[in-house]
Amino acid sequence: EAGVAQSPRYKIIEKRQSVAFWCNPISGHATLYWYQQILGQGPKLLIQFQNNGVVDDSQLPKDRFSAERLKGVDSTLKIQPAKLEDSAVYLCASSFLGHTGAEAFFGQGTRLTVV
Amino acid sequence: EDKVVQSPLSLVVHEGDTVTLNCSYEVTNFRSLLWYKQEKKAPTFLFMLTSSGIEKKSGRLSSILDKKELFSILNITATQTGDSAVYLCAVEPERGAQKLVFGQGTRLTINP
Numbered sequence: 001e002a003g004v005a006q007s008p009r010y011k012i013i014e015k016r017q018s019v020a021f022w023c024n025p026i027s028g029h030a031t032l033y034w035y036q037q038i039l040g041q042g043p044k045l046l047i048q049f050q051n052n053g054v055v056d057d058s059q060l061p062k063d064r065f066s067a068e069r070l071k072g073v074d075s076t077l078k079i080q081p082a083k084l085e086d087s088a089v090y091l092c093a094s095s096f097l098g099h100t101g102a103e104a105f106f107g108q109g110t111r112l113t114v115v
Numbered sequence: 116e117d118k119v120v121q122s123p124l125s126l127v128v129h130e131g132d133t134v135t136l137n138c139s140y141e142v143t144n145f146r147s148l149l150w151y152k153q154e155k156k157a158p159t160f161l162f163m164l165t166s167s168g169i170e171k172k173s174g175r176l177s178s179i180l181d182k183k184e185l186f187s188i189l190n191i192t193a194t195q196t197g198d199s200a201v202y203l204c205a206v207e208p209e210r211g212a213q214k215l216v217f218g219q220g221t222r223l224t225i226n227p
Contacts, residue, residue, distance in 0.1 A: 031213055042119070042203050042217030043158070056214060089156055095213065104215070109156035 002026065004107035006092050012113045018080035021110045025073070025094030031055075033104060034067055034077050035091040043091055049075065082114045117142040117208045121218035129226050132194050136221045138204030139186040146207040148180055148187050149215065153201040161189075161202075191223075199225045 005024040013019050025032050030051050035043035046065065048056040051072035060067070064083070069075040079086055089111050093104040118141045128134055140148065147165045151158035162171045164180035164187060171178050175194075180187045191198055201222050205215040 033214070040219070042219045044217070045214050048214055106157040
């Protein structure tokens with residue numbers, strides 16, 4: 001079974017530039033999560049989708065971050081414009097609808113460095 | 116605000132030692148507590164705990180939950196260099212939410 005796919009693996013941009021990350025969840029997983037993990041901290045949930053609808057985006061900085069999952073499958077997370085403090089690993093995870101967060105599978109993440 | 120706190124933040128031991136990692140939490144409701152191992156980027160699932168006092172065990176790793184005192188411990192016996200990683204504790208704060216609140220992690224280093 002293929003896992004959660006993310007790209008790119010690494011990205012370096014200058015502050016005020018834009019960046020987008022892509023995630024393809026495990027086939028059949030209706031729930032998709034984007035987490036931000038700053039160095040030395042645990043992952044923080046940015047947004048949670050069920051199919052193409054947003055369940056929770058309470059911690060998403062909406063002035064600069066946006067995410068979509070138009071067809072209920074893959075998802076993109078965008079930052080525009082980026083700030084230095086956005087440097088982090090962005091983790092995507094997915095799970096079957098109705099399953100607990102414990103059964104979420106994580107992708108390898110995208111390491112973003114903003115200089 | 117839901118909160119998960121892990122201690123210590125960092126731990127360095129020698130191969131063969133036994134270690135205990137701690138996780139305490141404050142959440143409005145509680146569904147489950149989970150432990151993950153993070154070696155590079157993707158956290159990998161270790162245990163899920165929902166009931167107090169019942170030890171979960173997998174090889175040299177074991178974990179137990181105390182819902183009265185709101186904490187959990189993760190034990191690793193006879194540590195090996197391959198156990199070096201960040202260990203994350205997370206809580207599922209309410210039934211149906213399907214989301215996780217993570218602690219800051221404990222960075223464990225096992226020296227040969």
